[in-house]
Amino acid sequence: MSAAGIDDPHGAYVLRLADSNLVLAQRLGEWIGHAPALEEDLGLANTALDLLGQARLLLTHAGDLEGRGRDEDALAFLREERDYRNVALVEQPNGDFGDTIVRQFLYDAWQVELYGRLGASRDRQLAAIADKALKESNYHLRFSAGWVVRLGDGTPESHERVQGSLDRLWPWTVELCEPDDIDHAMLAAGVGVDLAAVRAGWDRRVDRTLSEATLVRPADHPWRWFGKRGQHGEHLGRLLAEMQSLHRAHPGAQW
């Protein structure tokens, strides 16, 4: 069995969505036992489990589309870093609670716009997954946007720190709505979404919350970085090493 990525554009499109959820779920899981309050610990864990559930459905679907017999475990645990297609935003380290919240907010706002449109996909399985996931993402966004406002419009220190989080994470948002060949092909096939429309919706959501939070929207960054094409920084390898170690040491292990 090969451990490579998926070549077929339709499978690759679904794999990107799966990988972003999987990597962010793993990142959020790192907070378990470390969040600033028991209630936040559970809140982040709930979100992580929602994202993991979405990732499992999407990975299974991507494997089916590929048609080479790879199941969710094969795709999650037996691919190398360069074959991961998650957006680079989600592999960024957790940092402090504000960093995690800003990363989550930027991603949640994108997911809500994305899933809302994927519900009309010609790929009925993908549309069904999106319909289910949208309800979860709406809650995630409510949770993360609430915290962005609370921290941004909180104390001078919380404001300054969360503005710093936003400034640091902003460059990683460019690829969210920047279409490439796979996005264009899937839009033309009626499978994928129009990222220009997603961008407009994302802009509105982000601007509204940042304004409420008294935060300044950073300028768009000129450089382009595409995790969704397999460009990853130094952080993803370590995350995958931890996530994949059990499966690699005990292939096929079950609870």
Added chain:
Amino acid sequence: MTSSNDWPLYEVFIRARGGLDHKHVGSIHATDERMALEHARDVYTRRQEGVSIWVVRSSAIVASDPSDAEAFFEPARDKVYRHPTFYDIPDEVKTL
């Protein structure tokens, strides 16, 4: 660092399904009402426990004092006539 123990305490009430009363299930800490509702959801409804949540600041609840228990509750002890047990209930009435 401040801990959530410094945050105000809220009591949480959950309605398990339509038609039932909200029942007290526990408490959470939160800095504001919105967070209180979200914390209640995240802590107490993870296993489909409810369809509706109430949260209320614990400090807003006026409670009876245990030292008043005698004066408050003992006088009801010998008022057996207050219980509606002296009526014959028709068989058709199922829900009493």
